[in-house]
Amino acid sequence: MTLGRDAMTPLTILSVSETIYHNLLTSMVQDIVSRTTSRQQLQDARYPGLAPLHHDQRGALDVYGRPKPQEASVYFRCPNCSRDLSANRFAAHLERCMSRGARRG
Numbered sequence: 001m002t003l004g005r006d007a008m009t010p011l012t013i014l015s016v017s018e019t020i021y022h023n024l025l026t027s028m029v030q031d032i033v034s035r036t037t038s039r040q041q042l043q044d045a046r047y048p049g050l051a052p053l054h055h056d057q058r059g060a061l062d063v064y065g066r067p068k069p070q071e072a073s074v075y076f077r078c079p080n081c082s083r084d085l086s087a088n089r090f091a092a093h094l095e096r097c098m099s100r101g102a103r104r105g
């Protein structure tokens with residue numbers, strides 16, 4: 001597409017090689033840039049003023065800039081026995097709770 005971009009450049013193996021290389025490079029750059037631009041435009045149109053995800057250099061905060069929650073302080077309600085359980089005990093509870101239920105039923 002840019003073959004003979006400079007009329008003064010003589011056609012040599014070197015100049016043709018460079019033109020082909022330039023062609024490859026331009027195609028790839030245009031492809032990447034157009035994908036990135038249209039994706040960014042779509043995101044801006046859908047979510048105007050969207051804040052970028054938080055990046056913490058120390059690795060202590062999550063993508064929303066919040067510290068890690070203590071799992072022991074998070075409670076789930078067991079759908080089998082309707083008891084509130086600490087999130088980090090849920091799997092262990094289910095093992096007992098479900099087998100107990102099966103024995104009963």
Ligand SMILES: [Zn+2]
Pocket residue numbers: 078079080081082083093094097098
């Ligand atoms: Zn249960």
